[in-house]
Amino acid sequence: MNVDRVCAKSGLLVDGDTRLLTDPSEYFHCGVDVQAGCGRLRCANCKAWVRGGPPGLGINDEVQVDVRKLYAAPDWSVLPYIEKPFVLHNRMRFYTCLCTTWEAESNEPVDNDREFESDPRVPWACAGHPVPKLPLALKDFTIDAKMRGVELVDKVLRGACPRELDRPFSFGPEPGVWLAWLYVYLQGLAITDQLSAAIADRLTDPDPHVVGRVLYYFSQFPRAAGIEKLVAKAEADPHRVAVGYPIPEHRSALTLWGVLVERLKHAPKQRDELDARIQSLITKLLFIPLSSLPHDDVGPTTTAEFEGKRRATLRGWDAAGIASWVEDFARARKLERIDAIGDELARSPGIFDDPEMRQYIADHIIEIDAAAPGRWRQAMTLLTDWIHKPEEGHLIVIAGSRIIQARLVPPAEFRTWIKNRRDYGWVRDEWVLPLETMLKQS
Ligand SMILES: [Zn+2]
Ligand SMILES: [Zn+2]
Ligand SMILES: [Zn+2]
Incomplete structure (x- = not known):
């Protein structure tokens, strides 16, 4: 993770x-x-710090405004050209x-x-944010130079909140988000690595919510210190990587598999030894029968029950509306828990973009x-994507001909798959014609 303390995307308005x-x-970081x-925010033109107003104030478009006077005015709410405009969903901010x-x-x-009218067109940018100084008084506790990562993590997991984050839909303590x-x-402070290492140490905690929060944390920061403990756990018992841990902070159940995927998805070009271990573990996981790769969720509360509580925080939802929403939600979650791999x-495609990996998948489809x-479909979808084409287009024929020769799929079903794939995939005569010829002869 970079130690530039700068808002993602130059900052949010x-x-x-x-x-x-x-x-x-x-500052704003996508991992939180x-x-x-x-x-x-600072302006590149006038060099001034940007001033953001209180909620709900806008400006009357009919009036010519002296921007310098506006900037200097201590209380915007009393200015004659300020109004409280009607906005459909949210209050605005000026x-x-x-x-x-x-x-x-x-x-x-x-x-x-700058494609949409709501996209800001301003010469502003985040000027960066200083490293906080110890001792640090946060909401429910103080961090001083003596504070150890282990103690900090334990406090937060027990519900001590570092800062009120006003997260929409939250209905209780969210230690996973607080740790992130x-x-x-x-x-920039030494305690950061200690914090991550101490979180990794809680991976085998008896409380499934704690395990879920560890997995959540490393899904957000898959290069943080301590992740090697999670990789080692997955290597030691690959059969358990798809077991899910629901937590209120996240819609889907968290899995070790999800952490491995996040790590490789955001891997730098130069992969390290840990990335290589994950890559080889993934290769192994492709061959573990689903019957010995449990996808059950662990813990007292299901993802759907958490969603019901989340929905109940919204105004204007009655019990029937929530129930029907939660039913759809549960159906979507269930689909995620069939074959995560x-x-x-x-x-x-990012985690399977290595040409050797793709050759391997084609050879072992x-x-x-x-x-x-049924996993042949997902494997063929991968091989017919737009990555490394046309150089690796031949892998489609290699994998497809194996499927046809092994009579894995009825010819009509395979033809339908090719037809449907035309809408999104790399579908060219170079591979369609040979496979169709084989289908005719089979
Ligand atoms: Zn910023
Ligand atoms: Zn300016
Ligand atoms: Zn096992």
Whole structure:
């Protein structure tokens, strides 16, 4: 993880219902699953610090505004050209520097392609955020130089909150998100690595919620210190990588498999020894029969029950509305818990983009399907994506001809798959014609 303490996407401009950061050390990072507005935006034109207003104020478009006077005015709510405009869903938030203004009706990054009217068009950027100084008084506790990572992690897992994050849909303590927030907030201090290592040490905790939070943390930060403990656990018992741990902080159940996937998905070009170990473990996992790869969820509360509580925090939802929403939600979660490994074949070309890996999958497609009948589809979806084409187009013919020769799939079903694949995949006569010829002869 980089130690640049700069907001992702040059910072967010946020509406009036989202936190505008006032602590100069706090910044927005995608690993913390809650949006927050940068409080240290600076204008490249006039060099002024950008000022963000209180929730719910906008500016009357009919009036000519002196931006310099506006910027200097201590209380915007009393200015004659300020109004409380009606916004459909959220309250808006008004921003100004000495040369330009912006009305945020939703949360949008400063870095954007300026395609939509809601995309900010401002010469502003996050100027970076200083490392916080010890001792650090947070909401429920203080971090001083004597504080150990183990103690800090234990406090948070027991429900001590470092900062109120105003996360939408939250209905109780969210230690998983709080630990992620601490990791980002404390970057640059020695305790950060201790924090991660202490979290990894809780992987075998008897409380399934703690295990879920460990998995959540390393899914967010798959390069943090201590991740090697999770990889070692997966290597020691690969059969258990798809077991799920529901927590209130996340919609889907967390798995060790998910952590491995996140790590490889965001791997740098130069992969390290740990990445190589994960790669070889994934190769092994492709052959473990689904029957000995349990996908059950562990813990007292299901993902659907958590979703019901989340929905209940919203205004305007009655019991019947929530129940029907939760039913759809449960159906979607159930689909994730059938073949997590096959799903990644079709969904995450990034973790299977190594040419040797792809050759290997093409060569072993029959055995991969034997482990989880029907997985040939996901493997073929992978091989017919747009990555490394046309150089690796021949792998489609290699894998497809194995499927046909082994009579793994009825010819009509295979033809239908080819037809459906035309909409999204790399579908060319170079591979369709040879396979169709083989299908005719089979
Ligand atoms: Zn920032
Ligand atoms: Zn300016
Ligand atoms: Zn086992």
